[in-house]
Amino acid sequence: MSDENDEMVVTPYEVRGKLDYDRLIQMFGTQRIDKKLKEKLFKVAGERHFMLERDLFFSHRDLDWILEEHVKGNPFTIYTGRGPSGDTHIGHLVPWIFTKWLQDRVKTRLYFQMTNDEKYFFNSNLSLDDVKRYTHENTLDLLALGFQPENTYIIQDIEHIDMLYEIAIEVARKVTFSTVKATFGFDNSTNIGSLWHPAIQAVPAFLHSWIYGKNTPCLIPCAIDQDPFWRVTRDIAEKLGYYKPATIQCMFVPGLKEGGKMSASDEMSVIYTTDTPKMAKRKVMAAFTGGRATVEEQRRLGANPDICSVFKWYKFIFVPDDAKLAEIERTCKSGELLCGPCKQFLAPLMVDFLEKHQAAREEVKDRVDEFSAARLRDEIRR
Amino acid sequence: MSDENDEMVVTPYEVRGKLDYDRLIQMFGTQRIDKKLKEKLFKVAGERHFMLERDLFFSHRDLDWILEEHVKGNPFTIYTGRGPSGDTHIGHLVPWIFTKWLQDRVKTRLYFQMTNDEKYFFNSNLSLDDVKRYTHENTLDLLALGFQPENTYIIQDIEHIDMLYEIAIEVARKVTFSTVKATFGFDNSTNIGSLWHPAIQAVPAFLHSWIYGKNTPCLIPCAIDQDPFWRVTRDIAEKLGYYKPATIQCMFVPGLKEGGKMSASDEMSVIYTTDTPKMAKRKVMAAFTGGRATVEEQRRLGANPDICSVFKWYKFIFVPDDAKLAEIERTCKSGELLCGPCKQFLAPLMVDFLEKHQAAREEVKDRVDEFSAARLRDEIRR
Numbered sequence: 001m002s003d004e005n006d007e008m009v010v011t012p013y014e015v016r017g018k019l020d021y022d023r024l025i026q027m028f029g030t031q032r033i034d035k036k037l038k039e040k041l042f043k044v045a046g047e048r049h050f051m052l053e054r055d056l057f058f059s060h061r062d063l064d065w066i067l068e069e070h071v072k073g074n075p076f077t078i079y080t081g082r083g084p085s086g087d088t089h090i091g092h093l094v095p096w097i098f099t100k101w102l103q104d105r106v107k108t109r110l111y112f113q114m115t116n117d118e119k120y121f122f123n124s125n126l127s128l129d130d131v132k133r134y135t136h137e138n139t140l141d142l143l144a145l146g147f148q149p150e151n152t153y154i155i156q157d158i159e160h161i162d163m164l165y166e167i168a169i170e171v172a173r174k175v176t177f178s179t180v181k182a183t184f185g186f187d188n189s190t191n192i193g194s195l196w197h198p199a200i201q202a203v204p205a206f207l208h209s210w211i212y213g214k215n216t217p218c219l220i221p222c223a224i225d226q227d228p229f230w231r232v233t234r235d236i237a238e239k240l241g242y243y244k245p246a247t248i249q250c251m252f253v254p255g256l257k258e259g260g261k262m263s264a265s266d267e268m269s270v271i272y273t274t275d276t277p278k279m280a281k282r283k284v285m286a287a288f289t290g291g292r293a294t295v296e297e298q299r300r301l302g303a304n305p306d307i308c309s310v311f312k313w314y315k316f317i318f319v320p321d322d323a324k325l326a327e328i329e330r331t332c333k334s335g336e337l338l339c340g341p342c343k344q345f346l347a348p349l350m351v352d353f354l355e356k357h358q359a360a361r362e363e364v365k366d367r368v369d370e371f372s373a374a375r376l377r378d379e380i381r382r
Numbered sequence: 383m384s385d386e387n388d389e390m391v392v393t394p395y396e397v398r399g400k401l402d403y404d405r406l407i408q409m410f411g412t413q414r415i416d417k418k419l420k421e422k423l424f425k426v427a428g429e430r431h432f433m434l435e436r437d438l439f440f441s442h443r444d445l446d447w448i449l450e451e452h453v454k455g456n457p458f459t460i461y462t463g464r465g466p467s468g469d470t471h472i473g474h475l476v477p478w479i480f481t482k483w484l485q486d487r488v489k490t491r492l493y494f495q496m497t498n499d500e501k502y503f504f505n506s507n508l509s510l511d512d513v514k515r516y517t518h519e520n521t522l523d524l525l526a527l528g529f530q531p532e533n534t535y536i537i538q539d540i541e542h543i544d545m546l547y548e549i550a551i552e553v554a555r556k557v558t559f560s561t562v563k564a565t566f567g568f569d570n571s572t573n574i575g576s577l578w579h580p581a582i583q584a585v586p587a588f589l590h591s592w593i594y595g596k597n598t599p600c601l602i603p604c605a606i607d608q609d610p611f612w613r614v615t616r617d618i619a620e621k622l623g624y625y626k627p628a629t630i631q632c633m634f635v636p637g638l639k640e641g642g643k644m645s646a647s648d649e650m651s652v653i654y655t656t657d658t659p660k661m662a663k664r665k666v667m668a669a670f671t672g673g674r675a676t677v678e679e680q681r682r683l684g685a686n687p688d689i690c691s692v693f694k695w696y697k698f699i700f701v702p703d704d705a706k707l708a709e710i711e712r713t714c715k716s717g718e719l720l721c722g723p724c725k726q727f728l729a730p731l732m733v734d735f736l737e738k739h740q741a742a743r744e745e746v747k748d749r750v751d752e753f754s755a756a757r758l759r760d761e762i763r764r
Contacts, residue, residue, distance in 0.1 A: 117551050124555065128548065158551070162544035166510065169499050169540070172575030173506065177559065180574055192562055193554030196578035 010225050011185055013122060021058060021224070021251060028227045030059045030249060040067050041248075045105035050320040051098045051250070059224055061234065062246035066217050070106065076217035078103055079204040079245065081113030081155075084134035085123055088141035089270045090353075091253035094317060098250070099221045100145055109151045111204040111373070112142060117157040118201065121193035132158070139368055141273045144360035153373040155207075157200055160373050163380060164203045167210055167240075172199035174236040183228045202233040205245040211379055218245040223252060254312045256287040269309075273361065277351040284310070284347045290332070291339035302335040310339070310346050318349045392607050393567055395504060403440060403606070403633060410609045412441040412631060422449050423630075427487035432702040433480045433632070441606055443616065444628035448599050452488065458599035460485055461586040461627065463495035463537075466516035467505055470523035471652045472735075473635035476699060480632070481603045482527055491533045493586040493755070494524060499539040500583065503575035514540070521750055523655045526742035535755040537589075539582055542755050545762060546585045549592055549622075554581035556618040565610045584615040587627040593761055600627040605634060636694045638669035655743065659733040666692070666729045672714070673721035684717040692721070692728050700731045 008017035010024055025032055033052070037060070042048045044067050051057055066076050080099050082092065103110045116131040135156055142154070157164065180186050180195055205218045220230060227249060234244040255269030271280050290304030290311070305311035311332065319325045331337035390399035392406055407414055415434070419442070424430045426449050433439055448458050462481050464474065485492045498513040517538055524536070539546065562568050562577055587600045602612060609631060616626040637651030653662050672686030672693070687693035693714065701707045713719035 117547075120551055121555055128552070158548060161547040165499075165543040165547075166540060169502055169575055170510070172578065173503055173573050175574050176571050177568070177574065177577060178570040181570065186559070188560040188563065189558050191555050192557050192559065192577050192581060193551055195559060195574050196554065196581075199574060199578075 012225050012228060013184070015225055015252060019252065024224055025059050028059075028224070028231070030061055030224075030227060030247070031063075033058055033060050033063065033248070037064055037067075040064065044070055045102065047101075047105055049098065049101050050322070051094070051316065053322075054315055055251075056094070056253075056316045057098060057221070057248050057250045059227075059249040060247055061227075061230060061249075062244060063219070063248050066219050066246035069217050074217060075106070075108055076219045076246070077109045077111060077208045079111045079113070079218050079220050080222050081115060081201075081204070082138050082142070083115045083119045084131055084138045085119040085126060086134060088138050088273045090273065090317065091255070091270070092138075093141065093145065093273070093357075094253045095221055095223060095250050096142055096145055100147060102219075102221060103147075103151060107151070109153065109208065110147070111153050111155060111207060113155045113157065113201070113204045114138065115157050115197070115201060117161075117193070118197045120158075121191060121197055128158070136368065139371075140361045140364055141357075143364040143367065143371060144273075144357050146360070147371065149367075149370040152371050153376060154368075154371045155204055155373040163207070163373065163377060164200060167203045167206050168199040170240050171202045171206075171233075171236055172196065174239055175199060175232060179232060179235075183232055198229055198232050201229045202236070205230075205233050205237070206240065206242045209242050211376060215241065215243055217243045220245050220247045222247065222249060224249040225252075253316055254309050256283055256309045256313075258288045258307075258309070271350065271354070273354070273357055275354060277354060280350050280354055281347045284350055285343050287343060287346075289339040289342070295338060298338060299335045302333040303337075303339065305329050305332045308332070308339075310342055313346060313350075318346065318353070394607050394610055395566070397607055397634060401634065406606055407441050410441075410606070410613070412443055412606075412609060412629070413445075415440055415442050415445065415630070419446055419449075422446065426452055427484065429483075429487055431480065431483050432704070433476070433698065435704075436697055437633075438476070438635075438698045439480065439603070439630050439632045441609075441631040442629055443609075443612065444626060445601070445630050448601050448628035451599050456599060457488070457490055458601045458628070459491045459493060459590045461493045461495070461600050461602050462604050463497055463583075463586070464520050464524070465497045465501045466513055466520045467501040467508060468516060470520050470655045472655065472699065473637070473652070474520075475523065475527065475655070475739075476635045477603055477605060477632050478524055478527055482529060484601075484603060485529075485533060489533070491535065491590065492529070493535050493537060493589060495537045495539065495583070495586045496520065497539050497579070497583060499543075499575070500579045502540075503573060503579055510540070518750065521753075522743045522746055523739075525746040525749065525753060526655075526739050528742070529753065531749075531752040534753050535758060536750075536753045537586055537755040545589070545755065545759060546582060549585045549588050550581040552622050553584045553588075553615075553618055554578065556621055557581060557614060561614060561617075565614055580611055580614050583611045584618070587612075587615050587619070588622065588624045591624050593758060597623065597625055599625045602627050602629045604629065604631060606631040607634070635698055636691050638665055638691045638695075640670045640689075640691070653732065653736070655736070655739055657736060659736060662732050662736055663729045666732055667725050669725060669728075671721040671724070677720060680720060681717045684715040685719075685721065687711050687714045690714070690721075692724055695728060695732075700728065700735070 006018045008020055038052055070076055078099060114135045116135045120126055120128060120131045139154060180198055186195060209216045230245060230247050237244040255266065257266055257269035268283055268286060271283055288309045290308035292298035292301060292303060314325055314328055388400045390402055420434055452458060460481060496517045498517045502508055502510060502513045521536060557580065562580055568577060591598045612627060612629050619626040639648055639651035650665055650668060653665055670691045672690035674680035674683060674685060696707060696710055
C-alpha cells in the first residue's frame with residue numbers, strides 16, 4: 001500500500017487507511033475512557049465487561065456525567081442503530097452485544113434506529129425495497145442476540161417517520177449547510193436527502209424525552225465513526241431543551257485480513273451472520289495472522305499477536321476469559337502455538353457462534369413486530 | 383423608492399420591486415398563455431372564467447399538453463397549496479377561487495398542501511404550535527370557498543408526513559445542493575430543513591399516481607413565485623416514472639397601496655379574511671388610486687385605472703361582469719367617476735364578501751377532518 005492509501009479517513013460514510021485511535025480522539029474532540037471511568041461504569045453495571053476492560057470501547061463524551069446522573073437517580077435511556085445497506089457481519093454485532101449487556105445491567109430502555117432513509121440517500125444503487133429488506137434482515141440479527149421486547153424499541157426511519165418528523169424539523173432548523181459541510185464533508189453535489197438526514201439521526205436521542213414530556217439523559221454506544229452525528233446533535237440539544245446525549249464509542253472490529261475494519265468490500269475478511277459453517281471456517285483458515293514465514297522460524301522467534309486478526313477476534317469477541325486469552329498470547333509469542341492450530345481453535349468457536357445465532361435468528365423471524373417502535377404511537381401526545 | 387429597491391426579486395421566499403411579468407416568464411422559462419390556449423381551457427371547462435380571460439392567470443408549463451391528455455381521456459388531478467405562516471388575506475383566496483372553479487368544471491380531485499414544515503424552517507420566529515394554528519386557520523379560509531370533501535384532500539406536511547416521506551426521499555436523492563442553491567438562492571447559512579423542503583413540496587404532484595399505482599397527470603394552479611419548485615419537480619419527475627406536472631400560474635393580487643403584491647408587511651395594503659367590516663372599509667377608503675391631485679383636474683383629465691389598486695380589485699376579484707368593468711374603466715378615464723365614490727362602490731362589495739366568507743368560515747369550523755388527506759391512509763399500498 002502506498003502512503004497515500006494509508007492516510008486515515010474516518011467518517012460515517014468511509015473508513016480507510018491505518019487507524020490511529022489516539023489521533024481520532026484528538027480529531028473528533030472526544031475523551032479517552034480512563035481506568036477510573038471504566039470502574040465507575042462497572043460499578044453502575046454491577047459487573048465487568050471484557051469489551052470495555054480491553055478498550056474495544058475506548059472513547060466517550062460525557063459518560064462520567066451520565067453515570068453520575070444515574071447514581072443520583074436520574075436514569076438514562078440507550079440509543080444505538082444501524083444503517084441497513086447490506087447483510088450483517090460479526091463486526092456489526094459486537095457493539096450490539098455490549099449494548100445489550102449495558103441495557104440488561106442498568107435495566108433501561110433501548111431505542112434502536114434503522115436508518116433506512118440514510119442508506120437510500122447515500123447509495124443510488126439501493127432501491128426502497130432493498131433498504132426495507134435489509135432493515136428486516138438486520139433486525140433479525142439484532143434480535144437474535146436476545147433483546148427483550150419490553151425495553152427494546154426498533155425505529156425504522158421510513159416506516160416510523162410520523163413519530164420522528166416533528167423533532168427532526170426542530171433539529172433541522174438549527175443546523176446549516178455550513179455545519180453539515182464542515183462536519184460530514186458534504187459538498188455542492190450532495191443530495192438534499194443526505195443533507196437532511198443528520199436531523200433524523202438526532203431524533204432518537206430526544207425521542208424518549210419528547211414522548212414522555214420529561215427531559216431524560218441518553219447514552220449512545222456506537223462505533224467512533226458515528227461521532228460527527230453526535231457533535232451536531234449535542235450542539236443543538238440544549239437549544240431544544242434536551243440534555244446533550246452522552247456517548248461511549250468503540251473501535252472497529254478488525255477484518256480477517258490485514259489492518260482496517262471488517263468491511264463488506266472484501267468478502268474474505270468478513271464473516272456474515274448468514275455464512276454457512278463451511279464458508280466461515282474457510283475464511284478463518286485464510287485469515288491474516290502475525291505468524292512467521294516458516295514454522296521453524298516461528299518456533300524459534302514466536303509470532304506477533306498485536307497485528308494478528310485471529311488474536312483480535314479472540315480478544316474482542318470469542319475469548320472473554322482473561323486467563324485463557326493470556327495463555328493464547330503467551331504461547332503465541334513463545335512460538336509454542338502455531339497459526340494453523342490457533343485458527344483450528346477459532347474455527348469451531350466461530351461455527352458454534354454462527355449456528356446458535358442462526359437458530360436464534362430463525363426463532364425471532366415472526367416476532368419483529370413485538371419490538372417495533374410503532375408501539376409508542378399511542379403514547380405520543382398530539 | 384430608489385432604483386435599487388425597484389429591482390424585481392421574485393422567489394418563493396421574497397417578492398419585491400417593480401413586477402415585470404414578461405421578464406418573469408423569460409427568467410423562469412415558462413410560456414405565456416395565449417388566446418388559443420385560453421380557448422382550449424374554456425372548452426375543456428365548458429365555461430369561461432374572468433381570471434383567465436383578464437390574464438390574472440398568464441403563464442404556464444405544459445398546460446396545452448395536459449388539456450390534450452384530458453380530451454384524450456387521460457384526466458388530471460389538481461394540486462395547489464399554502465404556506466401557513468400567517469392569517470389569510472384576500473390575495474391568497476384569488477388563486478383558490480380559480481382552482482375551485484377548475485376543479486368543479488373538470489370534476490377532478492384536488493390535493494391541497496399546507497406546507498407547515500416549510501414555514502417552520504424558514505421563519506425562526508414561528509413555533510410548531512404557530513404553524514399548526516395557522517394551518518388550521520388557513521384551512522378554514524380555504525373551505526369557506528365551498529370546496530366539497532368528496533374531491534378535496536388537504537395535506538398537512540407535519541401531520542401527514544407518513545404519507546409523503548417515501549416519495550420525498552425518492553425526490554431528494556435526485557436533487558443536489560447545487561440545484562437548490564441555483565434554483566432558490568440558498569447558501570451555506572441555509573438550514574438543512576429548508577434545503578430538504580423542496581422534496582416535500584414536490585410530493586403532491588406524484589401522490590395520486592403513487593397511491594393508485596397509475597401514472598396520472600397533475601396540474602398546478604399557483605402564483606408565479608412558486609415556479610422554482612416546479613422546475614425542480616419537473617426535472618426529476620420522469621426519472622421517478624411520473625409525468626412532469628403542468629402549471630397554470632397567476633400574477634400577484636396587488637395590495638391596496640402603490641405597486642407590489644398584497645403583503646402582510648403593510649397592514650393597510652391587505653384585507654384579511656378576518657377583518658371586521660369597519661376595518662376593511664377603512665382600508666378601502668385609504669387605498670392608492672390613479673386619481674389626480676384635485677377633483678377639478680380629475681374631472682377635466684380623467685384618472686388612470688391602470689395603476690389604481692381599486693380598479694385591479696374590481697378586475698381580478700369583485701367585478702366578473704365585463705360590461706360593468708368596462709363601464710367603470712370608461713367613466714374613470716373620462717373623469718366622470720371620482721375616486722371617492724369609486725371606493726364607496728368597492729367598500730360594500732368587500733364588506734359583503736367578507737361577511738359571507740366569515741359566516742362560511744364559521745360553518746366549516748368543525749368539518750376540517752372531512753377534508754383531510756388522512757382519509758387516504760387506508761388506500762396507501764404498503
